[in-house]
Amino acid sequence: MPPQPTDQETATAIPPDNRSPGRGIAIICHSVHHGNTMQIAKSMAEEFSAQGWTVELLDIEEAAAADLSQYAMVGLGSGIYFGRHHPEILKLAETINPPPQVVFLFSTAGLPFLKLLQHGALRRRIKRRSILIMGEHCCRGWDTVGPLWLMGGINRQHPNATDLAKTRTFAHTLSQQLKEKSG
Ligand SMILES: Cc1cc2nc3c(=O)[nH]c(=O)nc-3n(C[C@H](O)[C@H](O)[C@H](O)COP(=O)(O)O)c2cc1C
DSSP states (O other), rough: OOOOOOHHHHHTSSSSSGGGSSSSSEEEEEOOSSSSHHHHHHHHHHHHHHHOOOOOEEEEHHHSSSSSGGGEEEEEEEETTTTTOHHHHHHHHHHHOOOOOOEEEEEEEEEEEGGHTTHHHHHHHHTTTTTEEEEEEHHHHBBOOGGGGGGGGSTTSSOOHHHHOOOHHHHHHHHHHHHHHOO
């Protein structure tokens, strides 16, 4: 019987391109209330593409099945519900394996000026895993939770064109930072 390859030899037989990070940017978005966060995720995807990156927009299931360590950067975002990102995004941040090396966090919220506080639960989970956070972004999103529904909600028609322009500026800055980091 011919000699069987050892585990070490099998591992080194994988083409390096399939193992080294830097293929592009993945944006993981969970947007369940009015699709507000998906709007800004798509804006960021357009800007990253315009800057020459390959971009993949993933839902939670796709992200859980993907090897996120293969991407140059990974975005994680959802609406804010009861002061934090959606539980599915928080769970993903705790369980993704292998973890991405660089991430950015994003959200839409009824009260976006509370970004530092409301991103805290996700930020802590990411930091616990020693993943670099390149930036964070939050913008106003139409909110009809509870009694707000009776008056048509707050932040009607948000994200609007100005919000989306600011979101693209955020993505543009991230892209520049990532290019500088990669040399
Ligand atoms: C159940 C629920 C709870 C919410 N809690 C908060 C909150 O604690 N803070 C906040 O700023 N916005 C809160 N919002 C508003 C949402 O964050 C906002 O509408 C967001 O844009 C929804 O994003 P989506 O359409 O992508 O799901 C809440 C909305 C819902 C439906």
